[in-house]
Amino acid sequence: MRRSLPRSPPLPFSFAISSPSYTANSSGPSLTHLSICCQRLVNSCLSLSHSRSLLYQISGSSPRSSARNFPPTQAMSNAGGLQDDVLAKAHVPQATVQGTSKETRGSFDVTAAAAPPLEDNYYDSKSDDDYEDKPTEEELSTLRRVSGPIHWGIYTIAFAELCERFSYYGSSVLYTNFVMRPLPPGSTTGATYGADIPAGALGMGQRASQGVSLVNQFWAYLVPLFGGWLADSKLGRYKVIHIAIAVSTVAHIILTVAAAPSVISKGKVAFAPFFLGLFILCCGTGLFKANISPLLAEQNKDTRMRVETRKGERVIVDPAVTNTRIFLWFYFAINCGAVSGQISMVFVEKYHSFWLAFLLPTILFLICPVKFVHMSKFAAKRSGGITKLNWENAKPSNVPVAERPNWLTYDDAWVDEVRRGLKACKVFLFLPIFFLAYNQMTNNLTSQAGSMVLGGAPNDVIQNLNPLSIIIMIPILDHVVYPGFRKMGFNFTPIKRMTTGFFFAAAAMVAATVMQHYVYQMSPCGDLATICEEGPAPINVWAQCLPYVFVGLAEIFTNVTSYEYAFSKAPENMKSLVMSVNLAMSAVSAAIGQAWTPLSEDPLLVWNYASVAIIAFLGGVAFWFCFKHLDREEDELNQLKKTKFLGSNQPTAAAQDDQVAQTHVSEKV
Template identity: 40%
Template structure:
């Protein structure tokens, strides 16, 4: 790592010491800039395996870049003025092919995750004798919800480990590959301990606990890195003037819109993958749990193979050593001095301090921007409590209703179906229409709307639960002996399982606004070399949501669960309102915050310390005191 820093520093000094830098048009590594910079590397520190380039040279729907002789952004195309940013229509660009390849990998991983975890509730809750339907461990509702909630918690804590390994040591691609191996081991344990012979010999519970720990470690290491990796495949970080080829209209090519679209596609693929819950409940019921887990293992192997075979296509940003440690040092200096600028080298110089810092002013600004995102994320645990109910308590609710041949854990697919249906409508019609009409719909607004639609989903769930209690034969005590059919299997109350569809549709729509925007916000507000870590902070909010859900376990009984749904609806609405009250002003500075990344592409001196000329971010100077 030290050799890599020294090499980068030597290249930096070679560029900075050249007296004719302003005329030579060189990038940070000293390479000449291509006349069409879209065809060359956009980041000085990143590499493209195999030299393949797939970043498009024209924008979406026929919008092409227009070059000018002045005020370029480092990618080709005239940089817009502040007035043009306000008056011209903003558009995105086509997505690079490598982004779709990463999306396919995520699709396979999510197929595995949802296909396996979606049937955990029945696997753990119901007994092996089949008296309540297909089951295995017989731990009851609370036991099953407790274990599945722990699994969700674990899956969203482990991304921190994956992020640290990626950002400081191995890089995103290598980290994903390693944790794919860990994931495969967990799936093998889950599959082999769920076969009938293993269950009969009591291996089920031990194997399940070990499996979810190993799988959680694997999925966490992947999750924190695959989301930033897909956005890394798109290299523009500044706005540029373009022309619509169909109408001749001058437009703004806005990278924020393209990043938004990347995460829309990313989330679309996640939910296509989650349709694994279509076959796995039937395989669980008709063959056995082991068959469903084996299917998930096979699909995951396909995704891993895609990751390996596509390695020459991906744009990979190498790790930057102590960047996370440096960020925490910056935050500590801010807290200790009660000043957000206290960690800036320029602030130290103005105060007459001689301490040598390992970062520049720009890095401090990026950390401040990341902290803004983390403050918004503080409210997400409430949303994840709401969302988590649809993978455990709502499955149990479905089991209290008449299935009419539909497995109770099949209904979860309507969440994914609603996303698959509505996400393209928003991406291709609603959002472009709003931009054309100059109606802003910035991230904070989208997040708030997501929380409020999630609140509606909980209200719907509470209404359904109320109808279950008002319906026979068991009324407020579902699954009583009076509900046994001719085969001795206990059935639910006389309300159709399809009644749940509306709640799943609402939670799916809420995800498009809250979850997709959260992924986008985590990426755009993170420093370039801390994308995985900030993404893990966003994912950690899901773990906190799972912890809150564990705390709600004592009220998971009939009829109290109805009021739990009502309480969560109120909490989600209040959380959304607080986000609006506290953070709606950030909408006005969205472009300015996103514009911080542009400096890495147009000014090579920004990798120098702003006060000490012989420092680069993450490069240690010998013989000097460091912060």
């Protein structure tokens, strides 16, 4: 129902003159009449110059835009333009404005009053919009849910991510041997042709290499917090991704220089440029990771559930199912890049040199900017919005119209989305426990492989069993397991999937504990197997399959789902920021993991794996009991009405204000 503004009695002029001898109704000398005429003339001119602002007042459009169009010292009004309460307050000696006593003699400061509000239906979003193919409650509980189509831009972005992951993992897989082990006898490049002799360069020991691995993970997943803020509040995701590519390119070049024969021949002196390159690469990776997955998921054209008939069966096309598939195949691309980079670079490291092993990822990484330039005209590039939370713990529709301040420009839906986003961030607080188990794979399990029979394989190639298992399992889960669950009527929700991942992570650490026990039992050096020079334990290195495969399954259920959860639960203008909070949990885990560093050497490695297994299991149990209530709210959270508020810092915010105002004016006219 359209709201009409009550008419006020016409005023002779806009200025309320405080002197009793110069009021509108006085019959003073001619000077008075001349003053009145001048004031009327000034009022007419000012009214014309501010006609656009008055249209905003009449239409009840954005308070922000209205306040912006009135100068702070404005002292005129239009009898038919401003609301009655504003006019009344303008012509009384004392006026209480938004709870503040303000003397208004002679003029009225429009910006001090409550801004003319938008229509209440702009703010109120207690129920979602009705649309023709919206599923009913009965259909939601009975019909099978299927995925919508996947836009081709998703595959393009996923390929760029594959190249970036090839370069990152192809470089980071070299860190352990580069730092831990010394140059092999007679080698100037770090390479070795001995079947069971790993490559090496700096010879700083296992504790130093574990510390480097944790620092690498900490910074690579802490920087996304800055990357998410930068994209959401300043530059937008697309620009930040290009900055990340430039930063990472510089880092790869520095790492290549640090591994040059003339540099590593000087021993630990090479650690300084190596660590500088590592740190800069972490910065580039963090900027990239915070924005690539939201950019990918934004290519999904499905935004709400709808009922369709496919092959004679009525089904629900669920955007949540589409997002699940998108992030599964996104993680598939990540692990394709990881496994190809890690397998190829460890052989280059072992049989040629470290410098070439760092150079090749740099070359492949340069494909990223080419792919993004190619798709720039087609991919959906949503700019970020404001991240400064001018947010009261109340919805605008519950605030009386006359008391709404100028800055209250968001709607009820945005409040709901922020609440939902905060719930997601609570879920992420358990992820550091999961990553404690995952982090064992990056260094300690690699060292464990070095104390086993390698059979000519590099010790750091075995960890590729993890991405290989992911590459194999993702198509099976996407095409067989998940659809099978949906046909059975079992809703394998994100909370259930993440809980399952915790238990697989615990099982992986149990397998690693048993493996380390037998390494100590069978090694010629007993519980000093890692540094044993008499030979490896007579156990084939491929016996490590079980912990790597279990960690891979844990990643699919927990890590992939956390990406999906971060995107689907974040407010529209804070996607990158919430995703960066998710990624930052890995940095928190790396910091916590420093407490396990003293256990990361002989003879304490059994206790290292066993303690992490116990913590991962208990973490999974606690996770389920803390968040099982969100499991029941999944559909409700996914079907929240989308906000119209995108933030005042967003490049298109002003244009949207104009569009809203014009819509209101046209409706009233």
